[in-house]
Amino acid sequence: MATIEETKNVAIIFGVTGLVGRELARRLLLEPSWKVYGIARNPETPPTLKSPCYHFISCNLLNPLETQKKLCDLHDVTHVFWVTWASQFPLETQESCEQNKAMMSNALNSMLSIAKGLKHVSLQTGTKHYVSLMAPFDEEKLKLHYCYHEDFPRMGRSLNFYYALEDLLMEKLSGKVSWSVHRPGLLLGSSVRSFYNFMGSLCVYGAICKHLRLPFVFGGTKKCWEEAYIDGSDARLVADQHIWAATKGDIVSNNGQAFNSINGPCFIWKEVWPIVGKKLGVQVPQDILVENFWFSKAMAGKHQVWEEIVEANGLVHTTLENLANWEFLDALFRFPLKLFGSRDKVDELGFAARYNTLSSILYWIDCMRDEKLIP
DSSP states (O other): OOOTTTOOEEEEEETTTSHHHHHHHHHHHTSTTEEEEEEESSOOSSOOOOOTTEEEEEOOTTOHHHHHHHHTTOTTOOEEEEOOOOOSSOSSSHHHHHHHHHHHHHHHHHHHHHOTTOOEEEEEOOGGGSSOOOSSOOHHHHTOOOEEOTTOOOOTTOOOHHHHHHHHHHHHHTTTSEEEEEEESEEEOOOSSOSSOHHHHHHHHHHHHHHHTOBOOBOSOHHHHHSOOBOEEEHHHHHHHHHHHHHOTTTOOOEEEEEEEOOSSOOOHHHHHHHHHHHHTOBOOSSOBOTTOOHHHHTTTOHHHHHHHHHHHTOOOOOHHHHOOHHHHHHHTTOOSOBEEOOHHHHHTTOOOOOOHHHHHHHHHHHHHHTTSOO
16 A cells, blocks of 8 residues: 555546546556546446545536536646546537537646646547548548558548647646647447447447347448458557656657557458457357448347346446447448558657557456456
């Protein structure tokens, strides 16, 4: 147990119940020199972070008065990790930009006024920084296969709230506090509080297939099935990179630098899917790819089925929406662009963590089973 004398670093994690937030807290709490404040609107149920050095604070960051009240005593914070976002409005809308900027502004205004020993602010966005997800897509751009580096120019026409958050940090912190930006691809982790939860969606789909004796098919385009088109990002790697950038000031110049936060090796679903099916104990048919299969249609109305699975297997009580987002799977497996990030920058700076995406998926299945979130 860390004593007051031993505690040198104090983290505040905004979005502590999310895919990366949970992993950030876990990793920091393994070190005796860290104390962690975890911020989210609602706590985990049941709580998984248990340490005398961890303090959870429920807070609606969209409410400036509540934010100021809840954070006003946290004078000892040295590191801010921003791994949350407001999902109320569609991406790439003015409303989304304004809401996410307001949420971060409320938090920063509170922290900058009281945390006089603040050393670093770490912002998580994503590789969607480089492309617009809004149709119609430029047919010429669909043919281009970039490996996006961190200095790739912003999209001129896009209302991307990532840009709003980066600009806010530049405005608030420039010349005062160091900061960094981290851009993961497809996040792989465990949470019941994440809107775009790939592992939750995948595992709930597998559990329903097994329960109803349905074939574990891949619903998407042939191109997404047969070709690499997106990077995997293990939540462990992303958390480690946040900590690396926030604490390695002697190696990394952090005046607003961005870092792609990706596993490394490419993968294709055609190779991964059958192995994942075996891990989940489902029936993997010979004709796995079914292009006219839509998860949002096939899994519609399966709430009662999920409740039966939870009850039969003695799982932690979750609703289907806590874990699965079928529209997300439909969009992911029909994504028309190739979205790869370059690791050259972090590799050259000595960030060595790499993961095989299939191994990441299998690891997180085991974790979700250990947490009794899935059978």
